Amino acid sequence: MVAFKAAEVESFVARPDPDKPIVLVFGPDTGLVHERAAALVRASVNDVSDPFGLALLDGDKLAETPERLVEEAHTIPLLGGRRAVLVKAGARNFTAAVERLINAPPRADCRIVIEAGDLRRGAPLRTMCERAPIAAALPCYADSARDLARLIDEEMRRAGMTITPSARALLVSLIGGDRCASRSEIEKLTLYALNKRSIDVPDVMAVAADATLPAVDSLIDAAFAGWANDIEINFGKVKSSGVSASTIAAACIRQAAALHMFRLAMESGTPVDDLLRRATPAIHFSRVKAVRTALELWTSNRLERVIGQLGDTSLEVRKSAKLAHLIAQRALISIVMAARRKE
Numbered sequence: 001m002v003a004f005k006a007a008e009v010e011s012f013v014a015r016p017d018p019d020k021p022i023v024l025v026f027g028p029d030t031g032l033v034h035e036r037a038a039a040l041v042r043a044s045v046n047d048v049s050d051p052f053g054l055a056l057l058d059g060d061k062l063a064e065t066p067e068r069l070v071e072e073a074h075t076i077p078l079l080g081g082r083r084a085v086l087v088k089a090g091a092r093n094f095t096a097a098v099e100r101l102i103n104a105p106p107r108a109d110c111r112i113v114i115e116a117g118d119l120r121r122g123a124p125l126r127t128m129c130e131r132a133p134i135a136a137a138l139p140c141y142a143d144s145a146r147d148l149a150r151l152i153d154e155e156m157r158r159a160g161m162t163i164t165p166s167a168r169a170l171l172v173s174l175i176g177g178d179r180c181a182s183r184s185e186i187e188k189l190t191l192y193a194l195n196k197r198s199i200d201v202p203d204v205m206a207v208a209a210d211a212t213l214p215a216v217d218s219l220i221d222a223a224f225a226g227w228a229n230d231i232e233i234n235f236g237k238v239k240s241s242g243v244s245a246s247t248i249a250a251a252c253i254r255q256a257a258a259l260h261m262f263r264l265a266m267e268s269g270t271p272v273d274d275l276l277r278r279a280t281p282a283i284h285f286s287r288v289k290a291v292r293t294a295l296e297l298w299t300s301n302r303l304e305r306v307i308g309q310l311g312d313t314s315l316e317v318r319k320s321a322k323l324a325h326l327i328a329q330r331a332l333i334s335i336v337m338a339a340r341r342k343e
Contacts, residue, residue, distance in 0.1 A: 009138045013039050020136040021106050022098070024129040026089075026116040027140030028321075031180030036140060037086065037115040044084040044111040052078040059114075060090035066097035073106035082109045089116035095124045102132045142318050143179060148172045151179075152186055156199070159190040163199040170204050170257055173311045174250045176318050201261070205254055206280065216243060220255045221290035223332045226297055226339035231332055245324035249314040252331060256310055259294055260303040267300055297339045306338065 004012060013036050016023070025037045045053040055072045062069055072085045085106075087094075098114070106112055119126040129135040143151065149172055156163050163171070171189070175182040189207045193199045215238050222230035238248065262275050272295055276283055283291055298306075313331045317324045 004136060004138050006139060006141055009036070009140070012136060012138060013043075016040060016043055016111065017136065018108075020134055021108075021110065022101060022112045022114070022129065022132065022135040024114045024116060024125065024135065024137045025140060026114075026119045026126060026137070028118040029140045029142050029179055030117065031178035031182070032140040032143070033115060033117075035179050035183075036138065037113050040111070040113045041084050041086055044082060044113070046081050050077075053081060053083055055083070055085045057085060057087045058090060059087055059094045059116075060092040062087065062094040062097040063092035066094065066100055069094075069097040069112070070100050070104050073101055073110055073112055074104070075110075076107070082111075083107070084110065085112045087112065087114045089114060089125070093124065095128055098125065098128055102128070102134065105134050140179075143176050143182065145172050145315060148176055148182060151182060155183065155186040155190060161190060161193065161197060161199060164201070167199050167201045167204050169311070170201055170253065173253045173314045174204070176246075176314075201257060202280070205257060216248060216251045217284075217287060219248070219332070220251045221287055221294070223252070223335040224255060224259060224294035224298065224339055225290040226293070226336050227290070228333075228336050228340075231336055235329055235332065239325055245317045245328040246314070248325075248328040249310065249317050249331065252328075252335070253307060253310045253314060256303055256307045259291075259298060260300055260307065262291075262295055263298060263300040263303060266295065294339065302338065306335065309334075 012023075023040055025033050025040070027033055041054065042048055048054055055075070057069065057072065069085070069087070075083065077083050101112065114125075114129075116125065126137055129137040149168060152163060152168055152171055171186070175185050185207075189199060189204065192207045193203045196203070215234065219231065219234040219238050222234060258279075262272075262279075265275055266272055272292060275295075276288055276291065310331065313327060317327050320327060
C-alpha cells in the first residue's frame with residue numbers, strides 16, 4: 001500500500017511516474033486539487049484542446065456505465081500520440097469503474113486523472129487507489145505558511161516584482177485555504193502595483209481592504225476600541241450573514257496593521273487628526289470615532305504583538321474548520337480585553 005505524503009505530491013506532479021498511470025487527486029483544498037489535476041493532464045497530452053487526445057468524463061455518469069472508463073483508457077487517438085482521461089468526481093460512487101480499470105490497465109501512452117473532493121481515510125475510492133500498484137493517491141491540503149510564502153515569491157518572480165518581508169508576512173496571513181483563490185489574490189496585488197518594482201505593506205492593505213464588508217468593519221472596530229457589548233451583537237450578525245471565520249481573522253490583521261502604522265506616525269509627532277484625514281484608503285466617517293479610540297488605547301509595541309498573535313489565529317482558523325468561528329470570536333474577545341488593559 002502506497003500513500004503519498006503531502007511533501008511528496010509536488011515531486012510526483014512535476015515528474016509523473018509512468019508506472020502509475022492512474023492518479024487520484026483529492027483533498028479539502030479544491031483549488032489545489034484542480035491546479036494539480038490540470039498540471040497532470042498538461043503533462044500527459046500534447047494538446048489539451050485536442051478532443052482526440054483528452055477525454056472528459058463525469059463521475060456520476062460513470063456510476064451508471066462503469067465500463068466506459070476502460071473503453072476510454074484503451075482508445076487509440078485518431079492521429080496517434082499520447083492520451084489522457086480526466087474524470088470529475090461527483091456525488092455518486094464510481095469505484096466499480098476504477099476497479100475495472102485497475103484489472104485492465106490503460107495503454108502505455110494513456111494517463112487517467114481523477115479529480116475528487118475531500119475523501120476521508122477509508123473512503124472506497126481513496127483506499128482502492130492507495131492499494132493499487134498502478135495508481136497514485138495524491139492528497140491536497142491547505143497551504144502552510146511556508147507554502148504560501150513560496151507561492152507569493154513565485155508569482156512575484158513571474159510578474160518581475162519583489163515584495164518586502166513585512167508585506168509578505170501580512171499577505172500570508174490574509175490568504176490560504178484555497179490555492180486558486182490565493183493565487184488570484186496575489187495576481188490582483190501585482191496588477192494593483194503594476195508600475196512598481198517592490199510591493200510593501202500599504203499595497204497589500206489597499207488591495208485586501210477592497211473585500212472588507214461593512215459589517216465586519218464594525219465588528220473589528222469595536223474590538224480594537226474595547227467595546228465589549230458591541231462585539232457580542234455584531235459577531236452574531238456577521239456570522240449569520242455567512243461571513244467566514246477566515247474573513248474575520250484577515251480583517252483583524254488588516255486593522256491591526258493599519259493601527260500600527262498610524263501609531264508609529266503618532267509616536268513620531270504626527271497629529272491624529274492629520275492621520276485620519278489623509279488615510280488611504282479613506283476611513284468612512286462612521287468609523288472615525290472607533291479608530292480614534294483604538295489609537296488612544298494601543299501603542300505600536302502592543303499592536304506589533306497582536307499582529308503576531310493574529311497570524312497564529314488565522315492559521316488555526318484554516319486548520320480547524322468546525323471550530324473556526326469559535327476561534328475567531330475568542331480572538332476578538334482577547335483583543336477587547338487587551339484594549340481595556342492598562343499598561
